Amino acid sequence: MNELSPHKLTAKDYATDQEVRWCPGCGDYAILKSVQKTLADLEADPANTVFVSGIGCSSRFPYYMATYGFHTIHGRAPAFATGIKLANPKLDVWMVTGDGDGLSIGGNHLLHVLRRNVDIQILLFNNEIYGLTKGQYSPTSRPGTRSPSSPGGSIERNLNPCNFALAAGARFVARTVDTDQKHMPEILKRAHAHRGASFVEIYQNCIVFNDGVFADFTDKKAAPDRQLRAEHGHRLVFGPNGEKGLRLNRDKVAIEIVTIGENGITADDILVHDETDALLAQMLVTLDGPDAPVVVGVIYCNPVDTYDAGVARQVEKAKSAKPNADMKELLFAGSTWTVD
Amino acid sequence: MATNLAQKPTASADVRVPASLESVVIRFAGDSGDGMQLTGTQFTHSTALMGTDLATFPDFPAEIRAPTGTTFGVSAYQINFGARRVLTAGDQPDVLVAMNPAALMTNLDSLKPGGTLVVDTGSFNDRTLAKAGYTSNPLEDGTIAPYHVIRLDISRMTLESVKEFGLSNKEAMRCKNMWTLGLMLWMYGRQRQSVVDWLKGKFAKSQQLADANIAAVNAGHAFGETAELAGDMSHSTVGRAEVAPGVYRTITGAESLALGLVAGSKLAGLNIMFGSYPITPASTLLHQLARLKEHGVVTFQAEDEIAAICSAIGASFAGSLGVTSSSGPGIALKGEAMGLAISTELPLVIVNSQRGGPSTGLPTKTEQSDLYQAIYGRNGDAPLPVIASSTPGDCFEVAIEAVRIATKYMTPVILLTDGYLANAAEPWPVPDFDSLKPFKVQFHTEAEGFSPSHRDPETLARNWAIPGNPGTEHRIGGIEKDFNTGNISYAADNHQRMTDTRWNKVLGIADDIPLQEITQGDATGDLVVVGWGSTFGPIYRAVEQSRAKGLKVSQIHVRYMWPLPKNLGDLLKGFGKVLVPEMNKGQFATVLRDNYLVDAVRLNQVNGQPFKVSHLNQVIAETLG
Ligand SMILES: Cc1ncc(C[n+]2csc(CCOP(=O)(O)OP(=O)(O)O)c2C)c(N)n1
Numbered sequence: 001m002n003e004l005s006p007h008k009l010t011a012k013d014y015a016t017d018q019e020v021r022w023c024p025g026c027g028d029y030a031i032l033k034s035v036q037k038t039l040a041d042l043e044a045d046p047a048n049t050v051f052v053s054g055i056g057c058s059s060r061f062p063y064y065m066a067t068y069g070f071h072t073i074h075g076r077a078p079a080f081a082t083g084i085k086l087a088n089p090k091l092d093v094w095m096v097t098g099d100g101d102g103l104s105i106g107g108n109h110l111l112h113v114l115r116r117n118v119d120i121q122i123l124l125f126n127n128e129i130y131g132l133t134k135g136q137y138s139p140t141s142r143p144g145t146r147s148p149s150s151p152g153g154s155i156e157r158n159l160n161p162c163n164f165a166l167a168a169g170a171r172f173v174a175r176t177v178d179t180d181q182k183h184m185p186e187i188l189k190r191a192h193a194h195r196g197a198s199f200v201e202i203y204q205n206c207i208v209f210n211d212g213v214f215a216d217f218t219d220k221k222a223a224p225d226r227q228l229r230a231e232h233g234h235r236l237v238f239g240p241n242g243e244k245g246l247r248l249n250r251d252k253v254a255i256e257i258v259t260i261g262e263n264g265i266t267a268d269d270i271l272v273h274d275e276t277d278a279l280l281a282q283m284l285v286t287l288d289g290p291d292a293p294v295v296v297g298v299i300y301c302n303p304v305d306t307y308d309a310g311v312a313r314q315v316e317k318a319k320s321a322k323p324n325a326d327m328k329e330l331l332f333a334g335s336t337w338t339v340d
Numbered sequence: 341m342a343t344n345l346a347q348k349p350t351a352s353a354d355v356r357v358p359a360s361l362e363s364v365v366i367r368f369a370g371d372s373g374d375g376m377q378l379t380g381t382q383f384t385h386s387t388a389l390m391g392t393d394l395a396t397f398p399d400f401p402a403e404i405r406a407p408t409g410t411t412f413g414v415s416a417y418q419i420n421f422g423a424r425r426v427l428t429a430g431d432q433p434d435v436l437v438a439m440n441p442a443a444l445m446t447n448l449d450s451l452k453p454g455g456t457l458v459v460d461t462g463s464f465n466d467r468t469l470a471k472a473g474y475t476s477n478p479l480e481d482g483t484i485a486p487y488h489v490i491r492l493d494i495s496r497m498t499l500e501s502v503k504e505f506g507l508s509n510k511e512a513m514r515c516k517n518m519w520t521l522g523l524m525l526w527m528y529g530r531q532r533q534s535v536v537d538w539l540k541g542k543f544a545k546s547q548q549l550a551d552a553n554i555a556a557v558n559a560g561h562a563f564g565e566t567a568e569l570a571g572d573m574s575h576s577t578v579g580r581a582e583v584a585p586g587v588y589r590t591i592t593g594a595e596s597l598a599l600g601l602v603a604g605s606k607l608a609g610l611n612i613m614f615g616s617y618p619i620t621p622a623s624t625l626l627h628q629l630a631r632l633k634e635h636g637v638v639t640f641q642a643e644d645e646i647a648a649i650c651s652a653i654g655a656s657f658a659g660s661l662g663v664t665s666s667s668g669p670g671i672a673l674k675g676e677a678m679g680l681a682i683s684t685e686l687p688l689v690i691v692n693s694q695r696g697g698p699s700t701g702l703p704t705k706t707e708q709s710d711l712y713q714a715i716y717g718r719n720g721d722a723p724l725p726v727i728a729s730s731t732p733g734d735c736f737e738v739a740i741e742a743v744r745i746a747t748k749y750m751t752p753v754i755l756l757t758d759g760y761l762a763n764a765a766e767p768w769p770v771p772d773f774d775s776l777k778p779f780k781v782q783f784h785t786e787a788e789g790f791s792p793s794h795r796d797p798e799t800l801a802r803n804w805a806i807p808g809n810p811g812t813e814h815r816i817g818g819i820e821k822d823f824n825t826g827n828i829s830y831a832a833d834n835h836q837r838m839t840d841t842r843w844n845k846v847l848g849i850a851d852d853i854p855l856q857e858i859t860q861g862d863a864t865g866d867l868v869v870v871g872w873g874s875t876f877g878p879i880y881r882a883v884e885q886s887r888a889k890g891l892k893v894s895q896i897h898v899r900y901m902w903p904l905p906k907n908l909g910d911l912l913k914g915f916g917k918v919l920v921p922e923m924n925k926g927q928f929a930t931v932l933r934d935n936y937l938v939d940a941v942r943l944n945q946v947n948g949q950p951f952k953v954s955h956l957n958q959v960i961a962e963t964l965g
Pocket residue numbers: 055056057058059074097098099100101102125127129130131132133138
């Protein structure tokens with residue numbers, strides 16, 4: 001039964017026979033396609049792969065992956081994923097969550113799974129809205145978002161998911177866009193290669209309740225001017241011809257947008273991306289202003305020991321210290337006395 | 341004057357402790373910082389090692405260090421030990437050790453009339469008296485006249501006994517409890533070696549503190565031996581209890597629960613993944629299990645109780661035995677996840693160490709008021725088995741049963757224990773592990789025709805295939821699933837069928853648990869006293885005493901709270917009346933009334949204390965009319 005299939009699996013082999021139930025045109029379809037392609041490229045073993053999610057449109061994801069899958073309860077996927085890794089650290093665990101699932105009801109769990117650095121991939125589908133419950137504003141909705149629960153526009157300030165992840169101590173933080181079928185698999189592969197909690201924010205268009213919120217930087221025409229793809233060791237440039245870039249203003253310790261060739265700026269003035277630099281990462285994810293690009297790509301990657309490996313080591317240590325530990329010895333531990 | 345420095349103790353009443361005793365109840369009471377729980381547990385340990393039967397009741401405040409000298413900062417430890425079978429910590433202490441005025445203030449009422457009061461006079465001064473709320477000195481105003489009083493300046497004698505070790509005054513005063521322990525060990529002819537060994541271990545890092553504490557124990561003991569106490573407190577002994585032959589150890593409920601879970605996991609052939617978040621009085625279980633890694637136990641201190649149970653369910657999905665544990669407020673948080681475990685039909689053990697509620701309630705006081713929550717407390721029709729332990733040692737068996745039922749029926753199981761059981765100690769005949777029947781889990785590995793919803797036709801348990809196994813990849817979740825394929829289904833008929841199946845699966849467990857036995861007495865009679873959980877000891881004694889008086893009373897103590905044993909309704913029919921004492925407002929009585937249309941009489945007490953045998957006797961007599 002267990003012999004390996006001689007054929008290399010294709011993206012299709014990672015799809016289940018279940019009818020996909022997202023709205024036509026939902027960005028989730030594109031993400032599903034990218035993930036299936038990524039697994040095929042990685043030659044991932046379906047038997048060893050687990051998709052875990054919370055609740056939301058995005059969290060339906062596991063039903064469509066021909067791997068092991070657990071659609072759990074709202075916001076708690078990080079805890080389930082942690083338990084799965086503690087039970088069997090060899091499993092390859094992918095967690096799928098939404099902006100509501102991961103940052104509202106599950107904000108606490110997301111914080112802790114990142115802080116502990118459990119070795120899983122976390123895909124946060126950010127559509128800046130509660131899709132499944134029919135379009136209420138979410139913690140990532142921009143102030144003024146009109147929704148059924150905020151007819152006069154939302155009043156709350158919004159949360160930046162990557163900034164949240166960095167502050168929680170994440171060692172891998174990346175961003176990509178649902179429709180970018182070339183970029184996303186690259187990013188997902190990097191996330192997969194990183195040992196520890198890999199956090200990937202995916203800008204996902206909810207065509208029904210929040211259509212076009214990201215259009216200003218994801219539309220084909222706008223993208224070159226408004227998206228910056230960070231790559232380790234490369235200059236942080238953008239624009240149709242790579243003529244714009246990020247420069248560090250050392251007086252303010254802030255990033256400014258400059259154009260090469262203007263005001264004496266040369267390519268050498270542009271910052272080189274160092275994905276191990278936490279301060280730079282924070283500046284990149286919080287870039288703000290009318291002419292500031294949205295930074296995508298692997299923004300931070302700086303691995304440290306994982307929680308599950310640490311737990312496994314303690315267990316191994318205890319076992320090698322007491323190789324003959326058995327139940328009888330445990331029952332008779334401490335002082336005993338005999339009644340004849 | 342408040343301070344009585346007389347080296348020679350004086351007795352204010354001429355009541356003597358008999359020289360050979362059947363049983364004695366001692367209550368150690370002092371400030372939280374006085375180390376009364378350590379004194380009590382060490383006295384207990386020494387007593388147990390001598391083959392005397394015993395039961396204990398640690399009774400401490402919720403505050404870790406309440407302001408010194410206040411009544412709400414008083415911590416007490418009661419032990420009942422005897423040459424006969426001991427089932428309760430005793431209604432009323434024969435001996436009260438009061439380490440300060442506040443301890444006297446809060447505990448004197450419990451002392452038996454004519455009982456012995458050992459009091460540290462050194463701790464009595466105007467300031468401490470005022471703090472305890474005394475307007476005049478009880479040692480002088482006649483308050484303690486009804487008792488046999490032994491006045492000792494324990495504070496001063498302790499300081500003297502540890503003088504040579506050069507401790508600070510504060511450190512030296514901390515040895516007071518050990519001096520007192522030494523004296524009490526002498527008084528009841530207990531051995532000292534186990535205490536000395538324990539102190540050496542506890543202070544392994546400080547020879548100075550180890551030596552000082554041992555010196556204090558020895559000094560207290562020597563004081564008993566040499567002082568002219570003969571007239572006041574004679575050296576008395578309590579013999580060995582007539583107990584079944586075998587090897588014994590002392591055990592608390594939390595310890596035996598931990599051992600039971602590990603034993604259960606081994607019988608099931610699984611590793612434990614224990615997810616928990618600290619809460620009194622449940623944390624002890626987390627502490628116990630955290631030290632058992634060599635037995636394949638992984639403990640995970642989660643960020644909250646929701647994460648704790650979810651991690652345990654995740655672990656079960658991946659092939660471990662998921663276990664989670666908390667107390668009332670935390671159990672409330674776990675409700676939604678329990679529903680998921682019921683819906684996905686994964687094994688899980690949920691331990692509830694009950695405490696006084698609602699809300700934060702009384703963290704350190706015992707209660708059994710979470711029974712409704714356990715049986716009924718989830719959204720939807722969400723049945724799960726509930727079992728309850730009744731003594732510290734019983735937690736071992738109950739834990740094994742919880743694991744057996746959870747794995748055999750693919751269901752979460754709630755195990756009810758309580759704060760009293762978790763902390764109380766008793767001598768425990770160490771079980772023979774080899775004689776326990778294994779119930780090894782067989783994961784489903786066959787890919788051909790696999791569906792996660794296939795059920796064993798007899799138990800109705802679905803099959804358990806785990807990640808890592810090729811060919812059995814599947815998806816589960818909390819949305820209703822098709823009975824045949826396990827895929828999402830919103831079909832009306834299917835939901836009816838799945839709800840019925842989940843219900844019947846849990847009710848069917850009644851065929852796989854022992855029939856209820858009459859715990860004590862005849863199968864028919866005028867009255868049956870029905871209990872569950874930690875009320876076992878007091879009910880047993882009360883029924884025993886009532887029967888000795890000729891009353892036709894029997895006892896039924898229930899372990900399987902849901903589903904109930906199949907014959908329980910018939911057993912109840914054999915009695916004219918049914919009395920249900922509970923440390924809640926009548927929750928099990930409701931369950932009995934609902935299931936058997938029986939006129940169960942409620943006896944309810946929620947004062948944070950175990951039932952008193954005398955009180956139960958009185959109610960039994962009244963109920964019989
Ligand atoms: C305990 C609980 N509270 C509320 C809900 C209702 N609920 C389901 S999904 C959701 C929000 C989902 O938003 P998001 O995570 O952004 O996912 P999306 O649908 O946008 O992908 C809410 C509030 C629930 N299922 N469970």
